[in-house]
Amino acid sequence: MTQMFISYSRKDSTCVNQVVDELNKSDFETWFDKASLEITQDWLDRIESAIKASGVFVLFWSKNASESDYVKHELSFARLQSISGKLKVLAIMLDDMPLPMPHLQAYDMKHGCTNSSVAAFVSGLPSEWRAFSYKKSLRDQPYTDIPDTADLVSVLYDANDYCQAYIVGPPDKALPKSPENLAICLQFSRNVGDDMLSPVINTVGKSMWMLHILGPEKGGRYMLDNDDPAMWESARQFVIKSIQSVGASANTTLHFFAQTPATLMGGITIPFYRFWHVKIYNFGGSDYAEVLDIPRS
Secondary structure: OOOEEEEOOHHHHHHHHHHHHHHHHOOEOEEOOOOOOOOOHHHHHHHHHHHHOOOEEEEEEOHHHHOOHHHHHHHHHHHHHHHOOOOEEEEEEOOOOOOOOOOOEEEEOOOOOOHHHHHHHHHOOOHHHEOOOOOOOHHHOOEEEOOOOOOOEEEEEEEOOOOEEEEEEOOOOOOOOOOOEEEEEEEOOOEOOOOOHHHHHHHHOOOOEEEEEEOOEEOOEEOOOOOOHHHHHHHHHHHHHHHHHHOOOOOOEEEEEEEOOHHHHHHHHHHHOOOOEEEEEEEOOOOEEEEEEEOOO
């Protein structure tokens, strides 16, 4: 999921609203400021925070935008973020006004924001930028089939610089906000491409929702860098945030399956012992055995 910051002139609102509505309908998360009347320090702080939290900056460029102090401030900060590689900048051309950054990836809507031009822009965006939808079945979102079973598919839930989290479940169902049981599959070691999910499915069956989290890859293996503590902490925080988001209710029982260093496993599970019922499984060759059952304290 990638938040998209929308930069535009209020004079171009009709077109901008049409594009943003289509983005939101297609499960892209957008942020844009509708109400500011003057540039204040509070406004600058809010805008900079929103741009920092975004992965994509969408610039609606026109003569109106070139004359907007709001757009100038937003674009100036976005340039700094893009130089560091933290932000991707896209431009939508609304007229013939030359781009302020000629190398930008630009989309042509000079002849108006027609239904076809808006649809072409949205459909061409990477599917991994879409927000996971709790309202749609997994089949109605960009999904990947799970090998050796036609009964389960995988949908990207979230990602950061090091990790990706996927929801695994039946294609015709939508993920409930707080599933009764959640299998947490942590794949942070061994070879990329190793099948971790089949043994988990052999253990808990196909009815339990799964949160499958993959760690960083290096040399064909999942591996955390021992010389980079920030990577470890980023991975730990990402896993905890993902679990808390999917298993939002303390009524959810968390089932942990791990191919991961013990250090990371400990740092992940400790925060959940107080408020969640936790079960931990150990791999036995073809399936897993439940070895710890820790009730909510």
